[in-house]
Amino acid sequence: MASFLASAALSATTHPPPLSEAISGIFGSISLVAWICVILPQLVANFKAQSADGLSMMFLIVWVMGDATNLLGAIFTHLAPTAIILPSYFVFADLILILQCVYYNTRNKRRASHSRRAQVAQASEESPLLRRESGYEAHTEPARKHSRDETESQTASQWGSNISSLVAVYVVGIAAWFISYKAGAWDSGDDKTPSHDDEGQSPLEIAGLTLGYISAVFYLCARIPQILKNYREKSCEGLAILFFMLSLTGNLTYGISLVSYSQEKKYLLNALPFLIGSIGTIVEDCIIFVQFQLYSGGKRPHTVSQ
Numbered sequence: 001m002a003s004f005l006a007s008a009a010l011s012a013t014t015h016p017p018p019l020s021e022a023i024s025g026i027f028g029s030i031s032l033v034a035w036i037c038v039i040l041p042q043l044v045a046n047f048k049a050q051s052a053d054g055l056s057m058m059f060l061i062v063w064v065m066g067d068a069t070n071l072l073g074a075i076f077t078h079l080a081p082t083a084i085i086l087p088s089y090f091v092f093a094d095l096i097l098i099l100q101c102v103y104y105n106t107r108n109k110r111r112a113s114h115s116r117r118a119q120v121a122q123a124s125e126e127s128p129l130l131r132r133e134s135g136y137e138a139h140t141e142p143a144r145k146h147s148r149d150e151t152e153s154q155t156a157s158q159w160g161s162n163i164s165s166l167v168a169v170y171v172v173g174i175a176a177w178f179i180s181y182k183a184g185a186w187d188s189g190d191d192k193t194p195s196h197d198d199e200g201q202s203p204l205e206i207a208g209l210t211l212g213y214i215s216a217v218f219y220l221c222a223r224i225p226q227i228l229k230n231y232r233e234k235s236c237e238g239l240a241i242l243f244f245m246l247s248l249t250g251n252l253t254y255g256i257s258l259v260s261y262s263q264e265k266k267y268l269l270n271a272l273p274f275l276i277g278s279i280g281t282i283v284e285d286c287i288i289f290v291q292f293q294l295y296s297g298g299k300r301p302h303t304v305s306q
Contacts, residue, residue, distance in 0.1 A: 020260050025181065028081070028257035030173030034250035035086055037169065039093045041240035043100060051108055052101035054238015058225040060101065064094035066218030069211045070274065076208025077270040083258055086250075162242045166249060173253075205270065212273030219277035223284040230291045237299055241292050248285045251278040 046052045071087035230236050255278040258271045 020262065023260040024257045026174055026177045027253040027260065028083075028086075029177040029180070030170055031250045031253035031257055032086060032089075033169050033173040033176065034246045034253065035089060035093070037165075038243060038246040038250060039097045041242035041246070042097060045238065045240040045243075046100055046104060049238055050104065051238065052104040053108075054236070055101055056225040056229045057098075057101060057105070059222055059229075060094065060098050062218050062222040062225070064091060064098065066215045066222055066277065067091045067094055069215035069218060070277070073208045073211035073215055074274065076204045077212065078205075079258065079261075079271060079274065083254070083271075083274065086254060158241070162245055165242060166245060169246070169249060209270060209273065212270070213276075216273045216277035216280070220280040220284070223281065223288065227284065227287055227291065230288065230295060235295050235299055236288070236292045239288075239292075241289070244285045244288050248282055251281050251285075254278055 042055070045054070067087050067090035071084070071091060074083040074087060226239075230239075255275050258274060258278075259268070261267070
């Protein structure tokens with residue numbers, strides 16, 4: 001495998017593509033890997049907790065609407081190939097995460113309802129009993145200290161694992177670009193980019209640009225429900241921080257891929273709404289990172305016990 005990658009790198013060095021194409025392809029490949037992996041941490045977190053209480057369903061719904069309009073807008077405005085491939089996968093991935101959340105939310109609400117009915121029935125048959133917990137005060141403080149130490153150790157280990165995952169995303173993305181370039185996937189002849197003359201925009205381009213701005217609005221609004229949910233409950237419990245780290249990586253490299261693909265004025269104007277959506281989402285992801293720090297260890301109220 002190492003010799004094959006070295007051969008691919010040598011091929012790209014001896015027959016280099018245009019610089020703008022190489023940069024767009026490399027960062028687009030990294031973005032693709034990041035977005036392919038983005039929902040996996042949250043899917044795993046939901047599965048381990050057997051709950052999706054940490055996620056705002058409105059966040060997911062607005063997000064998938066943004067991805068759908070992003071896809072249509074990218075097609076109509078003839079953006080870079082990665083700008084079309086990525087949102088196609090986004091829509092698919094979003095729907096999988098939404099279906100998992102709907103399943104857990106529906107199942108846990110049903111279980112909570114059954115549990116409440118059982119408790120009411122039991123309370124009507126039995127008289128309340130007073131319980132005394134001897135030695136509680138003596139054991140509380142050591143238990144809390146042990147819990148804090150354990151939490152700090154887990155946090156340090158989690159950050160190391162997350163950073164390693166991001167490094168792996170970059171390595172795999174770069175390697176994938178070299179391999180695809182050697183296979184000829186990036187050979188597009190002389191007309192690397194679509195022709196952008198000074199004539200007026202076609203109806204499809206106007207529609208695509210409009211959809212792009214609508215998509216940007218959806219993206220900018222999507223994380224607001226999640227940020228508000230975290231703020232109200234003073235907790236980020238149930239959220240996978242790697243989910244947002246991969247999102248930030250994907251948006252950053254996606255934006256670089258778009259800009260480096262072509263610097264023609266018309267192309268950049270067509271790409272503007274997609275860049276606004278990416279940059280705005282990066283800012284909101286940073287807000288969520290701050291919330292992770294502020295609300296570390298906080299528990300969400302009304303969480304269904306499994």
